[in-house]
Amino acid sequence: MAALSINNVYKTYANGTDVLKGIDIAIEDGQFLILVGPSGCGKSTLLNMIAGLDDITSGDIEIGGKRVNDLSPKDRDIAMVFQSYALYPSMTVRQNISFGLEIRKVAQAEIDATVNRVAEMLQITHLLDRKPGQMSGGQRQRVAMGRALARNPSIFLFDEPLSNLDAKLRVEMRTEIKLMHQRLKSTIVYVTHDQIEAMTLGDKIAVMKDGIVQQFGSPQDIYDNPANLFVASFIGSPSMNFIPATVIQTGSDIGVKICDDNGCVVLPLPHDKTKLAQFVGQEVIFGIRPEQITDARTAHREGLPVMSCHIDVIEPTGPDTLVFVSLNNTKVCCRTHPTEAKRPGQSMELVFDVSKAVLFDPKTEARIV
Amino acid sequence: MFKNLTVGRALVYAALLLMAIYYLLPLYVMLTTSFKSLDDIRAGNMLSLPQAWQGGAWVKAWAEACTGVECNGMQGFFWNSIKMTLPAVAISTILGAVNGYVVSMWRFRGSDALFTMLLVGCFIPFQVVLLPMAQVLGMLGIANTTTGLVLVHVVYGTAFTTLFFRNFYITVPDELVKAARIDGAGFWTIFLRILLPISGPIFVVCIIWQFTQIWNDFLFGVVFASGEAQPITVALNNLVNTSTGVKEYNVDMAAAIIAALPTLFVYMVAGRYFVRGLTAGAVKG
Numbered sequence: 232m233a234a235l236s237i238n239n240v241y242k243t244y245a246n247g248t249d250v251l252k253g254i255d256i257a258i259e260d261g262q263f264l265i266l267v268g269p270s271g272c273g274k275s276t277l278l279n280m281i282a283g284l285d286d287i288t289s290g291d292i293e294i295g296g297k298r299v300n301d302l303s304p305k306d307r308d309i310a311m312v313f314q315s316y317a318l319y320p321s322m323t324v325r326q327n328i329s330f331g332l333e334i335r336k337v338a339q340a341e342i343d344a345t346v347n348r349v350a351e352m353l354q355i356t357h358l359l360d361r362k363p364g365q366m367s368g369g370q371r372q373r374v375a376m377g378r379a380l381a382r383n384p385s386i387f388l389f390d391e392p393l394s395n396l397d398a399k400l401r402v403e404m405r406t407e408i409k410l411m412h413q414r415l416k417s418t419i420v421y422v423t424h425d426q427i428e429a430m431t432l433g434d435k436i437a438v439m440k441d442g443i444v445q446q447f448g449s450p451q452d453i454y455d456n457p458a459n460l461f462v463a464s465f466i467g468s469p470s471m472n473f474i475p476a477t478v479i480q481t482g483s484d485i486g487v488k489i490c491d492d493n494g495c496v497v498l499p500l501p502h503d504k505t506k507l508a509q510f511v512g513q514e515v516i517f518g519i520r521p522e523q524i525t526d527a528r529t530a531h532r533e534g535l536p537v538m539s540c541h542i543d544v545i546e547p548t549g550p551d552t553l554v555f556v557s558l559n560n561t562k563v564c565c566r567t568h569p570t571e572a573k574r575p576g577q578s579m580e581l582v583f584d585v586s587k588a589v590l591f592d593p594k595t596e597a598r599i600v
Numbered sequence: 601m602f603k604n605l606t607v608g609r610a611l612v613y614a615a616l617l618l619m620a621i622y623y624l625l626p627l628y629v630m631l632t633t634s635f636k637s638l639d640d641i642r643a644g645n646m647l648s649l650p651q652a653w654q655g656g657a658w659v660k661a662w663a664e665a666c667t668g669v670e671c672n673g674m675q676g677f678f679w680n681s682i683k684m685t686l687p688a689v690a691i692s693t694i695l696g697a698v699n700g701y702v703v704s705m706w707r708f709r710g711s712d713a714l715f716t717m718l719l720v721g722c723f724i725p726f727q728v729v730l731l732p733m734a735q736v737l738g739m740l741g742i743a744n745t746t747t748g749l750v751l752v753h754v755v756y757g758t759a760f761t762t763l764f765f766r767n768f769y770i771t772v773p774d775e776l777v778k779a780a781r782i783d784g785a786g787f788w789t790i791f792l793r794i795l796l797p798i799s800g801p802i803f804v805v806c807i808i809w810q811f812t813q814i815w816n817d818f819l820f821g822v823v824f825a826s827g828e829a830q831p832i833t834v835a836l837n838n839l840v841n842t843s844t845g846v847k848e849y850n851v852d853m854a855a856a857i858i859a860a861l862p863t864l865f866v867y868m869v870a871g872r873y874f875v876r877g878l879t880a881g882a883v884k885g
């Protein structure tokens with residue numbers, strides 16, 4: 232186990248593409264770090280840099296306090312699980328798991344013991360003599376994890392390990408990886424483009440876009456306090472609502488003006504007044520998550536602003552029903568109790584919990600309040 | 601088998617049969633002629649079976665026929681060809697495998713340029729390299745030797761073998777090599793323990809291709825090796841063109857079949873893997 236710190240890392244490929252533009256991330260020993268972002272943002276590149284599979288252009292990477300920039304992958308004490316699993320096709324599961332140990336000249340008795348221990352832990356003992364071609368995707372995924380576990384490295388690197396599995400298996404393996412982390416207390420860097428995986432697994436999340444870390448923090452912090460519009464839209468499902476609105480002062484209250492077919496209301500914001508005051512009269516983007524617009528029964532709190540809205544569409548999901556309304560000509564998703572949701576075409580009283588709402592600058596997309 | 605015989609299908613079969621006959625007929629004529637006596641050949645129809653089956657032409661073709669001034673048959677040249685083909689196939693295939701591995705898995709500055717240059721090698725006509733090659737062989741002191749021919753075929757063949765292996769290894773996910781590097785394996789360990797064991801199909805393709813190319817080559821053989829060292833294709837030509845009185849068609853045919861036998865053998869043993877190998881991806885799933 233070891234801490235990992237990535238300091239101001241840049242990567243420019245030989246063909247001139249800047250893929251990483253000054254990455255700064257540090258995690259402690261035993262933490263579960265998630266790198267999340269849309270496809271092509273440089274997640275795999277960053278993971279390859281940590282592994283030493285490719286050189287960084289500038290900056291430093293430290294593992295366990297030791298600078299590893301110039302160490303080859305085999306000397307960095309890491310293990311990696313790949314999206315394609317990358318099992319050696321001609322070798323049996325046993326040979327796949329023991330290969331790394333053999334190359335490191337571990338004694339045969341110890342190799343056998345390790346293979347058996349890992350196989351038992353992952354429940355793949357019955358597969359030990361199979362070849363990768365004779366196994367299902369889920370089984371191969373387990374073997375790939377087994378190969379990493381056998382080496383007992385100081386850092387585990389995962390590159391979208393679950394993205395080739397079907398939905399049900401993906402959820403199961405997610406829990407297993409989390410359990411494994413809790414048991415082994417290993418340091419893990421885990422790449423995914425799936426924000427649910429990011430939220431459920433991570434101790435720390437780095438949200439990336441275009442080779443830049445947009446925000447680095449705990450899952451809850453990133454959910455509640457997104458640094459910019461990109462992060463707010465990327466994390467959370469259904470996504471946060473972004474409503475263009477004007478900031479308006481009425482008496483001592485400052486709020487945003489929200490209109491629908493039935494008329495307009497001003498939702499007063501409980502945020503820092505001195506900050507809000509700078510934007511009075513300006514156009515902003517009002518960000519509010521679906522669960523913060525709900526029916527009176529679910530809101531369960533007095534004194535919140537209420538607005539009667541015309542329902543366009545409803546989507547029952549089971550535990551709750553998503554109600555879609557049109558505010559300031561923008562489609563807005565609200566999460567309501569199934570029995571409280573009205574029908575499309577009807578109007579419904581919606582309660583706005585504005586305490587966690589956020590405001591973005593429409594031009595820079597930066598968070599302003 | 602005839603249950604689903606429609607008119608269309610019957611036409612297809614008829615066409616296939618016709619094609620098969622078209623291609624097999626020369627072989628049939630060669631075989632039957634080689635077992636006929638000269639009188640039989642002169643008297644009979646080209647398509648008739650021998651009146652009496654005689655192996656004499658085969659013995660003569662193998663051991664006694666004249667190929668120029670020498671009259672020792674094809675035997676010495678058969679071995680020449682073996683001595684030329686086996687090392688040339690082995691060396692060019694191994695070089696191609698290593699080259700293909702490097703070009704596809706270990707990208708380095710200029711590796712694409714290197715591969716393009718190798719690729720161009722596939723399109724250089726034989727005739728273009730004749731003179732420079734003769735000069736090189738002369739400088740190395742291996743002109744007119746089997747060793748010289750081996751070198752020529754290795755140099756010329758490596759472009760093709762590299763292409764074969766590169767196209768095969770490019771279908772192997774890079775992640776396999778990355779995983780092995782993290783496991784601590786080096787350049788050769790990765791090649792020998794991870795890639796070679798899955799390279800069977802492409803080895804078959806490469807070996808068949810190289811074997812037939814090199815065994816059947818005439819131009820390099822006639823230019824770079826003469827007399828003692830000439831390969832069987834050149835010897836066959838000399839045998840057929842050396843006329844001492846009557847034309848011995850039976851001996852010519854027997855000699856031609858002897859010259860073709862190894863390639864026929866290779867196709868029969870490994871032919872079905874050829875198509876399979878050409879279409880195989882390296883890693884399934």
Ligand SMILES: Nc1ncnc2c1ncn2[C@@H]1O[C@H](COP(=O)(O)OP(=O)(O)O)[C@@H](O)[C@H]1O
Binds near residue numbers: 245248273275276277
């Ligand atoms: N070897 C390379 N040479 C040039 N560009 C590359 C190379 N590898 C990746 N890239 C580019 O870097 C960007 C990030 O790739 P990657 O790290 O794989 O993204 P992600 O894993 O986040 O989907 C992509 O635009 C990709 O085209």
Ligand SMILES: [Mg+2]
Binds near residue numbers: 276
């Ligand atoms: Mg990736």
